[in-house]
Amino acid sequence: MKAFVIPGLTRSGHTSRLLLTFGMIALLAGCGYNPVYQTTGAVFAGYSESEATPYVLQMGDADMACDLGRSLDPLVYSFSRVTDRPDTTGSLLQLLAANCSEQQAWEQELRYERAIFNDDVPEAKDARTAAKRWHELTAKRRLEAFNRAMRAYEYDPTDPEAECPFLYADQDELTFLLGLLTGLQAIINDTNSGGAAGVPKDIAPQAERAAQCLDNEKWGGLPNAIRANVWLLLPDTRPMMSPDPWRLLKNSSELGVEAGFRASMALEAVAGETAGRRDVIEDVIRRFDAAESTIQVSEDYRLVDQVGRNVITHVSDKLWTREYGYRTPAAYFGQLSPESSSDTETMDLDDLL
């Protein structure tokens, strides 16, 4: 067909325009797709990566961001049928969509806690089943986000000798890093779903290895927080002479506050939950709240801080609901009981009599 069209281009006038038109029609009809799609796909992928992603990362509205992931992912990723797979953007969209389903899982977890608090066994069972289903969906979305992120940077996580990927810009580093984080989260969600999503557990050591490709300080301690979480999940993965994972998590949390996004704190709380360390959870919630007055939330990664806050809030809500039957009242965020955390000074009233 090209042979027919191209000579046509060399002619001039009416005949050549006619031939060109027919040639185009023949080209489009002969092939299975419209080249406009291909162009649109390239434009869409390019726009998503250069404009939409930085814009979304600056958003403080995690709820809207999750909806964006849920609704745009099928459209954006469908371009993989006509052009290169938009894996970088696709990874972030799945990650955002997973936050939506995790939010649902969290609500069910709280319903479960309330039911237990009220001794309502059927309600508790129902809530637990619902929570498992949402965790399953979340795990699947996160696994997909992990796979897409690894593919986007041509990194083979299964290869123990894999070299660090070439990460061109900060956004690439963050996309890769968040991919590793979602891999770790996928395992946790899968466990909470009762293994329903079938996430391969070896993602954890893979993420642990790959996290070393990123600058820990630059990324608010997140790479080390991922590693420490993996060490706690799978103690075998912990290298000899490595620092105590709890100390590493605390240090990562501090770096997170300095960097302006408290994702590491969320991971410290998650580790505390995994290990049943209430002292760690209580401490990290308190530190998260205390950082409120000092932190300069990063303008570029506001969403990351907000998602971190959501995790911390949920961890706090679960403990409050378990203890009192309701989630954390706003004025008590930062502590786990309605008792005053500091002993308020009082005056002696005896001499007023």
Add this chain to the structure above:
Amino acid sequence: MFRKTTAALLMTMAVAPMAQAKSASMCVFDVIGANGDVYNLMKDYALEMKGHGLDIQLKPYTDEGVALGDFQSGQCDILAATDLRTRRFNRFTGSISAVGAIPTYDNLKTVLATLAQPKAAKFMKEGDYEVLGIAPAGAGYLFVNDRSIDTAGELAGKRMATLDYQKDAIHMVNYVKATVVPSDITNFAGKFNNGSVDTAYAPAFAYEALELYKGVGDDGGIVDYPLAQLTVQMVARDELLNDDEAQQAREVAWAMYPQAMALVKRSEKNIPDDQWINIPDEDIQGYQEMFRENRLELRDGKNGAPSVYDPKMLHLLSKVRCASNPGASECTAGNRE
């Protein structure tokens, strides 16, 4: 039949504790009604109290005088209003807002924590009424339409919107030789904003909610010194609750301190930094003594002042101030409050 009987029995057992539950109505003053911060706070108070067996129905009032009237005529069992209005039911708690008596929020916290203790219960009753809780509503600040009004001396001759039922404020305004322009909560903001008065006093909340920024404009500001601590007090007829229940209610209100204080802090933060007028520390010391002398007059009804402050409360507030600032001259003064 057996099942029905059992079910009926279970129902009775389930209902039994509820049968002891009391219900009460509450007239709530909030300058913006049912969507305001105070009303919202009282919704939380009512919910907590429901957990303690008292079912409170709230009724919003945007006119504090009407709320007061309805409470007095028995149309509601509890009144939630500013201490300027509730002072008549309890002079002790009504003197928390004594001029200049609580210079910091830390001091206020100590005062309210002290009053929430069971030991303070006897001071909560006066005549036929009992105070069921106190919540902070923010410090009152002086709003001026000209930043040059930054000393008490500058107030001489200035027109100041003054609540006509607030006798201590009227005395203070006269003391600084300003002109009292009688007002109420619903019209003082308008007077300040349209320039018919030069100054007004209000908590930071009014800056946005009552649009006092209009009156402040480019030339005015807010003097960064708390003139008095405004509180919202819940007052009930004494027979509504027994002593234990009333104490529980006060503890519920005290537990809401962080929530109420967060609102206060947020309102103060909403005022842009450059709108605050800072006054030098040495001037503050002078003002503290000026306020103290006025409080003594308003306690004893001397020098033409009405007697409105309770001596015990003034003594307590003086103890709180001296505990946090023992070096202040008032702590060793012969006529200490």
